[in-house]
Amino acid sequence: MPFKDEIITAVDRLTSTLITASRFLHLHPELAYEERESAQHLTALLKAHDFDVIQGVGGLPTAFVAKVGVEHPSAAIAFLAEYDALPSLGHACGHNLIAASSVGAALALQPLLPALGGQILVIGCPAEEKGGGKIALVKAGLFTNVDAVLLVHPSNRTEIFKSALAMRALRVEFFGKASHAAAAPHLGINALDAVVLAFTHLNALRQQLRDDARIHGIITDGGRAPNIIPDYAAARFCIRALDLDYLHDLHRRVIACFEAAAQATGATVAVQEEGEQYHPMECNRALGALFRANLEALGEPVEQTPEDEETGSTDVGNVSQVVPTIHPTIALTNHVDVVCHSAAFAQAAGGPDGDRTVLTAAKALAMTAIDLFTDPAVRRQVQEEFEQRLSRRFSIG
Numbered sequence: 340m341p342f343k344d345e346i347i348t349a350v351d352r353l354t355s356t357l358i359t360a361s362r363f364l365h366l367h368p369e370l371a372y373e374e375r376e377s378a379q380h381l382t383a384l385l386k387a388h389d390f391d392v393i394q395g396v397g398g399l400p401t402a403f404v405a406k407v408g409v410e411h412p413s414a415a416i417a418f419l420a421e422y423d424a425l426p427s428l429g430h431a432c433g434h435n436l437i438a439a440s441s442v443g444a445a446l447a448l449q450p451l452l453p454a455l456g457g458q459i460l461v462i463g464c465p466a467e468e469k470g471g472g473k474i475a476l477v478k479a480g481l482f483t484n485v486d487a488v489l490l491v492h493p494s495n496r497t498e499i500f501k502s503a504l505a506m507r508a509l510r511v512e513f514f515g516k517a518s519h520a521a522a523a524p525h526l527g528i529n530a531l532d533a534v535v536l537a538f539t540h541l542n543a544l545r546q547q548l549r550d551d552a553r554i555h556g557i558i559t560d561g562g563r564a565p566n567i568i569p570d571y572a573a574a575r576f577c578i579r580a581l582d583l584d585y586l587h588d589l590h591r592r593v594i595a596c597f598e599a600a601a602q603a604t605g606a607t608v609a610v611q612e613e614g615e616q617y618h619p620m621e622c623n624r625a626l627g628a629l630f631r632a633n634l635e636a637l638g639e640p641v642e643q644t645p646e647d648e649e650t651g652s653t654d655v656g657n658v659s660q661v662v663p664t665i666h667p668t669i670a671l672t673n674h675v676d677v678v679c680h681s682a683a684f685a686q687a688a689g690g691p692d693g694d695r696t697v698l699t700a701a702k703a704l705a706m707t708a709i710d711l712f713t714d715p716a717v718r719r720q721v722q723e724e725f726e727q728r729l730s731r732r733f734s735i736g
């Protein structure tokens with residue numbers, strides 16, 4: 340296909356630019372919401388290629404939208420760039436590769452857009468690892484006129500479809516009464532005991548959960564000294580499930596565990612929701628099939644393990660609820676035990692394995708955009724699937 344051959348040539352020509360971007364981000368790891376140098380590097384690159392760039396969108400200083408293409412497009416396709424790193428591990432989730440490959444796809448497509456009649460966006464999405472930056476961007480309406488969203492995440496496997504769990508995060512505080520732990524224990528109310536009981540109740544609850552559900556947490560405050568009955572104790576928990584109905588049901592049951600712990604100890608309890616609610620991933624099958632064919636045409640073997648296994652949560656899930664979206668993965672190395680959030684993964688993301696992943700991902704992303712731009716029937720199929728799933732969700736309630 341002529342356009343796709345041009346894409347492959349264009350990405351190959353961009354090799355040093357894309358690898359420079361990927362490695363710059365890798366050498367300057369920045370945490371969620373603090374990705375100033377990373378956003379600066381990416382927006383400077385896009386501006387240098389005549390993209391219209393708006394920085395600080397959706398109320399997030401390190402978010403951006405870069406747009407290029409015709410005025411009234413047949414379709415607008417957004418590639419998402421992530422670029423936040425992890426505390427102490429650097430780019431152990433390989434978000435430098437997501438950023439460089441999404442920018443690479445956009446730069447490769449740019450010269451073809453007048454002929455294709457399309458529009459391309461690169462949406463810079465801060466804070467995937469903490470806080471869920473994309474949720475703010477969805478709320479700000481950034482995806483309103485977008486027809487499809489694509490990004491590739493590096494992983495230990497090359498897979499097209501993976502579920503992501505809906506998630507709510509809670510902070511629970513118990514307020515008791517301090518007293519001498521030996522001389523006057525009968526005058527105290529032990530807030531730490533309430534936290535310990537909360538864990539015990541949740542452990543009992545866990546036995547009765549569906550396989551996809553997860554509840555996990557840590558104690559953040561457990562008292563100041565062993566000879567003082569703790570008057571304050573606190574913990575943080577995450578609740579996850581494959582669908583929002585079950586997630587909200589679990590949330591009610593978790594709150595009941597906290598309240599029971601408070602009642603048993605005489606402490607009072609306060610619960611706060613932390614951050615935004617992550618929604619489950621809705622993988623667009625039609626879009627995924629296109630991506631898979633392109634990846635295989637590039638010689639990248641695809642495997643597909645069960646979609647619901649070994650999943651976490653991502654704010655791409657929230658995007659997938661408002662636009663047809665895919666979030667496939669490409670194996671960063673040949674070793675299946677080199678997994679995200681490990682030191683080995685961080686190292687590979689800054690070396691030749693990472694460079695190769697950027698180029699393959701950029702090509703497959705741009706080739707999939709070519710499929711959408713050149714075939715209205717394919718665009719309709721993607722949109723119809725999205726609308727059908729949407730109406731099924733609403734009819735379930």
Ligand SMILES: [Zn+2]
Nearest residue numbers: 432468679680
């Ligand atoms: Zn991660």
Ligand SMILES: [Zn+2]
Nearest residue numbers: 432434467492
């Ligand atoms: Zn990640």
